[in-house]
Amino acid sequence: MVKDWVFHLIRNLLRLPLGGFVRKIHFDGLENFPKDKPVLLAGNHPNSFLDGVIYQHMSGRKIYTLTRGDVFLKPFSNYLFRGMNLRPIFRARDANSEVARKGNNQTMDELYDLFKNNKTILIFSEGSSYPEKSVRRLKKGTGHIAIDMIKRSDYQLDLHIVPTAVNYSSFGSLMQTIHVSFDKSISVKDYKEAIKEDEKKVAEQFTNRIQESLEKNVVITKGDFTEEKEFLHEIIINENYRPFTFKSYDTWRLSIAKLNSISEATASKVRQYMKSISDFGVDDAHVGERSFDAVSVFIALFTFGVSLPTYLIWRVLWYFSMSLIDKKVKNIVFHDSLKVGLSMFLSLILAIVIAILFFNWVSPLWATLLTLGSIYGGICWFRLVELMPYFWKQLTWFGMKKEDKNELSQQRNRIVDIIS
Secondary structure, X not given: OOOOHHHHHHHHHHHHHHHHHEEEEEEEOHHHOOOOOOEEEEEXXXXXXXXXXXXXXXXXXXXXXXXXXXXXXXXXHHHHHHHOOEEEEOOOOOOOHHHHHHHHHHHHHHHHHHHHOOOEEEEEOOOOOOOOOOOOOOOOHHHHHHHHHHHHOOOOOOOEEEXXXXXXXXXXXXXEEEEEEEOOOEEHHHHHHHHHHHHHHHHHHHHHHHHHHHHHHOOOOOOOOHHHHHHHHHHHHHHOOOOOOOEEEOOOOOOHHHHHOOOHHHHHHHHHXXXXXXXXXXXXXXXXXXXXXXXXXXXXXXXXHHHHHHHHHHHHHHHHXXXXXXXXXXXXXXXXXXXXXXXXXXXXXHHHHHHHHHHOOOOHHHHHHHHHHHHHHHHHHHHHHHHHHHHHHHHHHHOOOHHHHHHHHHHHHHHHHHOO
C-alpha cells in the first residue's frame, strides 16, 4: 500500500508555487457535495494536471483523481502518482489493448473499494484537456463507471454523481482567480429500475445532465461575443473579490449561465462600458469599488528586508520556468501544469538555500522566523506587484469628476443587473 507521506509532501510543496500562481480561489455549492457518502465528481478539464491539483490540494477534501494511464507504466512513476491519490484510466492510445484492459480492470476494482469506504473520485468527463473557456462534448465513461459501481454492489451503494465546474480567469499567467462550483448531485440508486431495463440509455442520460450542468457553470467565451464575455468574466471576478481571504466558500454571486447567453443588446452595452473606462484610464475594479489585499501588502512591506530579495529571485525563477516551457513544450495543454511543477522544484531549492543561510547565520528561533518571513513575504510581494497597476489607476479614479464616476457606475450597474 502506498504511504500517505507522498501525498502530504507534494501537497505542502505545491503551496510555494501556487502562492504565486493563484490570487484567489472560490468554492461554491458545497451543500451539493454529500458527506459520508461515495461521490463521483464529474468535471471539465481545461488545464491538464493543474485541474487535479486544484481539487486535491486546495479543496480541503481528500479526493482521488482518475488520469491518463500511460504515465503509470513505469514502477517509480506508478508509486509516485498513486501516492498523490491518482489512479490510471487507459485510453486506446495510452497502451496496447492487453495492458489497457488489465489496468482498467484493476482501477475499477480499486474504485469500488474506495467507494465502499465513502471516498470521493474525480473524473474529467471531457476525456482530454485543452486550455480554453469552453465545454466540449462529454465522453460517456462517467455514466458507465457509475453504473458499473452500483451494479457491483447489487444496487446498495449510495453513489452520487456531482457535476463540477472549474473556471480560470486566464491561462498561462500568474495571479489567477479560480472558481470551482459543485452542482446538484445525481443519486445513481434512483435509477435502479431504469438501469436494469437499459443501462446504455441511463449512461447517456447521466452524460446529458452533466453536460447541461457544465454548460451552465463554466464560463464559455468561445464563439460569439468572445471579448465581451471575457470582460464580463472580469466583472464577475471583481464582484466576488474578498480582500482578506485566499479561499472563499459559498460567496459567489452573479450568473455564469446568463453571461454565456448574452444577446447583441447586452454585448453592445458591454462594449460601450469597455470604451468608457478605457477613455477615462481606469478599470472595472475601480468603478466597482473592488478592495485590495491589504494584509498581503502589509506583510510584504513589513518583511521587505528579507522578503523583497526572495521575491526578486523567485520572480526570476518563475520567469525562467514560464519562458522555458513556452519555448520548449509545443503542446499548450501542459503549459500551466509544467510551469507549476518546474516552479515547485525550483521553489523548494530556493527555500532550502534560504533556510541554510539563516540557520548558519542566526539562532534557530530567528532562523525559523526569518525563513518563514522571507518565503511568505515573497508570496505577498507577488500579490503586491500584481496590484501596482490597480493603485496607479486608483489615483486617476480619485481625480475624476463626480458626474463622470456616476455615469460609469450606472453603465456598470445596468450590466450587472443583466447577469444577476
